[in-house]
Amino acid sequence: MSTQPDSVLPSSQKQAGPQSLLPSLAECPIFVSAAAEPPAPDRYQRAKVVNVWDVPFDQVTMDSALDAIAAMVADRTPRYAITANLNYTMLAAADPSLGPITAGASMILADGQPIVWRSLLNVAEDRLPCRVAGSEMIFRLAERAAEHGWRIYFLGAEPGVAQACADNLVARYPGMLVAGVHSPPYRKLAPAEIEQQFADIRAAKPDILLVAFGQPKGEKWIAENYQSLGVPVSIQVGASFDFAAGRIKRAPLWVQKIGCEWAHRMLGDPKRLLPRYIRNFKYLAVTMAREWIDFANRRFGEQPPAQTSMPAVDRRKNAQ
Numbered sequence: 014m015s016t017q018p019d020s021v022l023p024s025s026q027k028q029a030g031p032q033s034l035l036p037s038l039a040e041c042p043i044f045v046s047a048a049a050e051p052p053a054p055d056r057y058q059r060a061k062v063v064n065v066w067d068v069p070f071d072q073v074t075m076d077s078a079l080d081a082i083a084a085m086v087a088d089r090t091p092r093y094a095i096t097a098n099l100n101y102t103m104l105a106a107a108d109p110s111l112g113p114i115t116a117g118a119s120m121i122l123a124d125g126q127p128i129v130w131r132s133l134l135n136v137a138e139d140r141l142p143c144r145v146a147g148s149e150m151i152f153r154l155a156e157r158a159a160e161h162g163w164r165i166y167f168l169g170a171e172p173g174v175a176q177a178c179a180d181n182l183v184a185r186y187p188g189m190l191v192a193g194v195h196s197p198p199y200r201k202l203a204p205a206e207i208e209q210q211f212a213d214i215r216a217a218k219p220d221i222l223l224v225a226f227g228q229p230k231g232e233k234w235i236a237e238n239y240q241s242l243g244v245p246v247s248i249q250v251g252a253s254f255d256f257a258a259g260r261i262k263r264a265p266l267w268v269q270k271i272g273c274e275w276a277h278r279m280l281g282d283p284k285r286l287l288p289r290y291i292r293n294f295k296y297l298a299v300t301m302a303r304e305w306i307d308f309a310n311r312r313f314g315e316q317p318p319a320q321t322s323m324p325a326v327d328r329r330k331n332a333q
Contacts, residue, residue, distance in 0.1 A: 057084035057092070059119065063139050065131050066102045066300060068115055070123045074142050075150065079157055081120055085246045086163055086220045093118055093235045093247040096147035098125035100289065103296040104229050111229055114236040122147070126272030127297060146274075148263055151223070151253040155182040155189050158221065164192035166217055166244070169225035170254040172196045177258035192219035214242050222247040225254040 060077065062069035073081065085092050095101070095118045102125075105111045115121065122145040123129055132141040158165055167175040179191045193213060202210070214222065222244040224231045231249030239247045255261040261281065264274040279286045 055084075055090070056087045057081060057090075057119070062121075063132055063135065063141050065123070065128050065141070066106065068097055068102050068105055068128075069121060070097070070128065070132070070141055071120050072141060073120075073122070073145065075145050075153060078120065078122055078145050078150070079153055082154065082221070082246055083157065083161065085119065086161075089245050091239050091243055091245060091247070092120075093239045093249075094120040094122065095232055096122045096124040096145070096150070096248065096250060096253075097128070098251075099127050099293050099297060100125075101228055101232075102128065103293055106296070106300075108229065111232070114229075114232050117236055122150070126274075130272070131301075144272075146269075147250045147253045148256040151178075151250055151257050152182070152185070154221070154223075155186045155257075158190065159186040159188040162188075162190060163220040164190045164218065165221045165223060166192040166214055166219035167194045167223055167225075167254065168197075168214070169223075169231070170196055170258075174254050174258050174260060175225065177260075178254040181257055181259060192217040211238070211242060214244070219244050220246065223253075224249045225251060227251065 059071065060081065061072045063072050064070075071078070071081075082094070095115070097105075097115075105115055123132075123141050123143075124145060124147050126144050129141045129144050132139070155165070157163070165179075167179050169175060170178070173196070175194045175196045179194050183189050183191060195210065195213065197206070197210065222235075222239075222242065224235055224247060226234055226249065228249070228251065231251070235247045235249055252261060256263060261278070263269070264276075264278070268274055268276075275290060279290055
């Protein structure tokens with residue numbers, strides 16, 4: 014086998030061993046690119062969570078919740094948030110399938126004054142600062158969207174309600190971008206209809222997907238589909254479309270401050286809401302009694318924790 018003389022080799026390779034003929038890692042573009050551009054850290058960092066009735070609520074105000082949503086939008090990683098009221102905690106206690114859905118949420122907002130009041134029994138650092146109402150957040154979110162150019166998709170509610178909601182928000186916050194509006198029929202969709210619904214959402218490329226399917230249907234639908242839809246933020250907002258559309262009026266501010274907005278809503282729709290609120294109050298009474306009994310037993314060490322049975326819940330009657 015012939016050997017090439019040193020005289021025809023580049024001077025930098027004369028007298029060099031085999032390894033010196035290979036390019037260094039610094040000279041290889043693929044390694045330079047990887048070293049120069051490390052993955053950007055997530056902008057969204059979850060706030061401290063406060064456990065109330067086995068639901069991990071984020072310790073946030075309205076403003077910090079909106080800041081968290083802004084960070085999620087900037088990350089572009091599909092995530093979902095839950096606006097959880099007393100009804101949701103009751104459903105979560107009765108429906109084991111909601112456990113993974115609750116655990117998988119990137120943020121859970123305390124949309125119920127009893128939840129905030131219950132947190133006040135915790136030590137100071139484990140209390141919730143305030144209620145974060147979905148009926149208010151939809152307006153504040155639309156305002157932020159207009160400022161930052163976020164595209165919002167409105168999905169759910171009765172025919173015409175989602176469109177009226179979107180129209181009113183655009184009129185109130187000029188510059189808010191509507192990615193799409195769809196109110197599917199109140200029946201099980203055919204496979205072709207589901208495929209078209211998903212295709213429409215993906216094609217619209219929204220930054221935020223607001224879903225009004227009722228509890229717990231909305232939370233379950235989002236948890237099942239948010240990854241495949243690829244929307245940065247998906248939120249089940251319950252009756253918030255109705256508030257923004259003008260179909261339901263919020264309670265006066267003083268009623269909100271004393272935690273009685275539920276009563277105002279019930280008086281406006283007693284046939285639908287009174288049975289649900291009765292179930293909510295039964296759940297609340299039993300849960301608080303059990304907690305106080307357990308506390309007394311631990312405090313005085315006289316008896317084992319109480320085994321108070323939870324009231325039965327018909328989940329079919331709890332859609333918002």
